[in-house]
Amino acid sequence: MTESDDSIRLFTEWLLEHQSALTDKILTAIWRDGIPTSPLATDPALSTVVRLETEMLVAQFLRGLGKRQQVPIQSHGARHLARLAALHGTPLEEVVSSYRIAHGVIQDFFFQAARESGIGSSCALSVLQFCCLQLLRQTESLIGLVTTEYADETEMIGSDENALRLQAVRSLLDEAGPAPELPGYDLSAEHVAVVAQGPAAATLAAFAHQCKDEAISVFTDRNVVWAWFSGSIGPADLHEAVAERAQRGCLGAGEPGKGLAGFRRSHREAQSAFRVCAWTGRRSARFADIEPEAIGLADVDATRALVRRRLGQLIGGSARHKSLRKTLEIYLASGQNARSAAFKLGLTERTVANRLQAARALLPPDTRLSSLELGLALRLLPLTAGRPPGAPGGVPLPSPVGRQ
Template structure:
């Protein structure tokens, strides 16, 4: 059988590719013009198939090579690049490599990102191999399902050979792009600053001479008191925008000088020198923003930030940064649980949850053991948990809980009684453990209500 339009014979089955679920073209990671061109080339259903497959493959890549993630924006960049490679693979199978479009900018953009984040080339290539294996598996499975049995063996062999050749060429292109970008980046001032900061964070034996030299190189006095912040955005935001947001937030916290280090697409680390007593700096600068005003400013830029507590010297520089990253982790877990995002997170406000969630498996075991039937994932049990959590926190004030939850006092009374029935014991039995377990469920939801293996399916 020969197809029209100069296409390869025997590839009519590709036009019958389609997603297993409902997939809208708007879910594509690629820009609309690229999606429209792809639809014109192969049809809408095969493109939807690629979009669905890409989500699965990217999850597998990030799961096996976490360095290739790093932030929601970095994952989105990876999603865009992998979708571009999968579409090119599809075009190659349909029209041949000579007709497929050149390497997409999204692929090379991802390479630049990995170089700037100091992701080793071998990790990048490991991710390529994982993606190739998963994508090839999907193509071969579809081929076996859609091609006549008598032709399937030859077609599977041809598909395997062509995809291997395609990925081999793609890997060569990515290696060359990585090495070129690495050579340029390694001689830049930004790379030097990032290397110094990473060294400071990992080396607890830095001498006074080392600290002095690092301070001069960074243009930032490491002997002062520091407040660290991690700033991130899930939407495409230029690095300059995030840097401005971080600087503004730290200035509002009273910082007189700042140090900003981009670490991933849509994510950066920053520090500010702040007064040791938290009030007035040596030059008379005062804190100019409450947490509410800082959160409002972050929300306007569609960004989030997690702040550490101030600390002196290099050790305070490190500790405040560790706290900011723990606060960021709590906020990411809250997001996965469907909680309303907090645009500004102070570590002091989430320290207990951050420490309790250090080992999520153990935290989940603790929650399910303490709550028993109350840990069930249903709307009714969630209402009981929330009410009981606030009831214990409000020292059993029905009026306070009713006002906070916008329900009648009688509703609070009923829920508390029902919760105790489900628990099988009164509130004075293991009160601290009970309230702790409830706090974890309020903040982290399914991350502690479901066993980890179920949560990651």
């Protein structure tokens, strides 16, 4: 092995070790500057798909660098994302721009790798030249690939029933444009919206089909479904029919809303509920049950600051800290009634009192156990450690609130 080969190996090993951080940087830049208004960025289920495909594409490229492979990447993930962009009306120019943005992020990451991977200054220039050239070639190749795939998908949309229905739904969700009709579905009724991914999506689509004129559903990706239900079908019925039957997957449901405004609002709420599930690992959630978490995820940094400020040393991850927090949560949920909390926990009142005293000692000075902020901080604490699927780096999924 030559010195150059050894340097390439060290360089790519460092990149692979930091692959998750690189993916996070790429997605943050693309969602901010490339496709900020696309459903691929604003919808939590679709952005999860984008994240997973991007992670695999980055890994494929980095492994090829280490093997000095110079053949163009034939990425199924890149093809998938191109078709998804076309299906959701994301302009091809924005898709191409996103690859240019990713190119810039990766190139900057190369220079960081050259400094921190230990390859030595004597080899750094040649390694950077080789890797930057490969990056440029692969970027141009991928742009050609996705351009062709995008065009093929665009041609098919006009003859695909699901794609046409999705276009109509997206037009309804676009508050700036005129509202079209949805044949066979009463837009003036009261609606409950649902977003599902994975096996739960197939179950949701099947249930919507059974409901006939009281439901409409669209596949927004092969494993993602948006649906609306009207008439007598409420959130509890949906939970029983979909969430309890589906063994796997993720599902978020909005609250009932009447007319076109309710159709839109319930969908935004379903997206928010799905986002909380994706972040915390829950299988299903109804918006009414997770409103504080939905607000907390709109600004994760502010949520972390609130939790640290209100909980102090009680944040610790030991079994003792968790036990004290659980006792405090039950105590607050029981109206600060120690006897009721003891009954719910299966403990004596003395044990509960001792735990509350220990918890108080770990809280910031002058904290009142009755404060609203303390209860909120306890509830939001899981958000500070949660991560969306496929995102080891912990970058939040984009918030759908106020968009689409």
